[in-house]
Amino acid sequence: MTTLKDISRETLLSLSTVSAVIGGRAKKLAISEKTVRKVLECAERLDYHPDLSARTLRCSKSRIVGLLMPNLKVEFWQNMILDLQREIRKYEGYIVLSALWDTEETIRKCMDELLCRKVDAIITSHAPLLPENLFLPVAAYDREPSAKYDTVLYGKKEALEKCLEYALSLGHRKIALAGDAEGDGNALFLKLASKYAVTPFVGEIPEKKAILDGSFYYRNTAVLGSGKDDTPTFVISLNNLTTLNLLKRASEQKKRVPEDLSLLAIDDSSVYPFLTPAISTFVRAEEGFPSLLLETLFRRMAQKDLPLQRIVPRGKLLERSSCTSCRKR
């Protein structure tokens, strides 16, 4: 394996000089263009790859961002993780190292992994589970702002507001929310509903800590009512599986979407454009949560004494074909 020493020997230049050129410190040390070229050419020729573990050891900076998240088989989450790995390319030299846990018992192990690899900073969806004495910059993705770390917020309230406004603008007054697995969505929705003077329908909340099996996604479409009694004309869906099941339930009730029932999803799914009808969505973070998290984190890394950041995502509506104006009844 080629090392700096090899290049130094080959070019007859000193180790310091070679290191400076490779490390991009040629300008500062006033090293001649010719020397720089000579070093670079030689590095190329010998297929030199700097040993970052040596650099990490020496500088106690790894240029690794640790990602501490659950490994959920959920489209939104998978995109979150993979987009983070994509977006970090904007930050030259940095990589993300994911430590994804399957069960809460392994979180500690995931954390240790990151610590042993000497990550420079952490992005996590579970900041409260971080060790007390953590000295690293952290960007948290969370429902509530953390008291200790910079937080990018879910933006659920803002999303629900926009969805309600959109429904209202189409003339709907009977509006349902489906797919809330945590309970906070429903609570938020009920509060907003009274403010906007709409009739709210909310789904059942699963038992605390119950596993969300397939049946949940179907059961919680009961917000559509039985078809006979009072029934919403507009549903907001909180996840892609619920959306699919709303479509199924509607079809069983011989309701056409969007003629009889408008359907608006929160956040996008790769599958939505291909459904019949194509599903309109409100995307919570136009820029993408991964970008927001990375920006927040690198801002902190650049300036340690920055006041605590609290980022509310800016969303956007993606109109496709699943919503229409409310017909007179």
Place this chain on the structure above:
Amino acid sequence: MTTLKDISRETLLSLSTVSAVIGGRAKKLAISEKTVRKVLECAERLDYHPDLSARTLRCSKSRIVGLLMPNLKVEFWQNMILDLQREIRKYEGYIVLSALWDTEETIRKCMDELLCRKVDAIITSHAPLLPENLFLPVAAYDREPSAKYDTVLYGKKEALEKCLEYALSLGHRKIALAGDAEGDGNALFLKLASKYAVTPFVGEIPEKKAILDGSFYYRNTAVLGSGKDDTPTFVISLNNLTTLNLLKRASEQKKRVPEDLSLLAIDDSSVYPFLTPAISTFVRAEEGFPSLLLETLFRRMAQKDLPLQRIVPRGKLLERSSCTSCRKR
């Protein structure tokens, strides 16, 4: 940050002893139980995390497996990447570092990243793009066996055979294949069809290198025919977007699935159980491609002079509700 030296000072034991205990070499060096406990307790108390970059530097082994793949927004692929990160937990001490490229131009950069981080081995879907002089163990996921590296094969031929056999067992004779973006699926299918004496229908192959936009997934459902003329009774779908569009096309033609048309997908999707009808699938790798790749790779790492491995995945049929026996016509 706690180091071995801190523990050595604290426990009044020598650096060598502490290192041996932490490194799990206590047995070999006949270090007493009491000493071991003392070291471990102290490490725990001081919240010690071994610096793996130092260990990597010293031992020239990083215990990192590099993952070199495209960052595709495709469910199958996302699962591949994330499941690999999940599965590696079985291999104590190892982690995967993903280098995912967006465009082919960045492959080189991804490769360099892995090399600089001193990965011990590589898993990739694009082994032919690896540098000539690569000295690392490689597990390739590929259509054809590599001449140089261990390969886990796609298993497309085996999958198509099983799908055909299943269709035949249900009495179908007019069978279509949809969703082939590369052309090799169709060719394979046509060859098999003659062997099994079925009437094959295949979809159009997109222009070489054409971007697969949404329209492709719909256009290639034309295998269903116009509804008037000769038409298949059983369709095999090669990806989830095609499956969705087959459902859409069938409904436009007033064909019911599975009564008028059986639909069998290759590989599973999180969305299939929630569709109407729930989609039956043939899963190419029962054990999962990630497991297969990891097993193949670690077998190689354990034994460098192993003969070249060529793994054909063993698949399984997942019956749900989208296939039924062929009605008399």
Place this chain on the structure above:
DNA sequence: CTGAAAGCGCTTACAG
């Protein structure tokens, strides 16, 4: 620009 040297945290071989 150069050269010599120290040191990051670890493992390992060696003499005791």
Place this chain on the structure above:
DNA sequence: CTGAAAGCGCTTACAG
């Protein structure tokens, strides 16, 4: 079991 020492590949401060 211990202690002293070397060395992995790098960066950095320093004297020239």
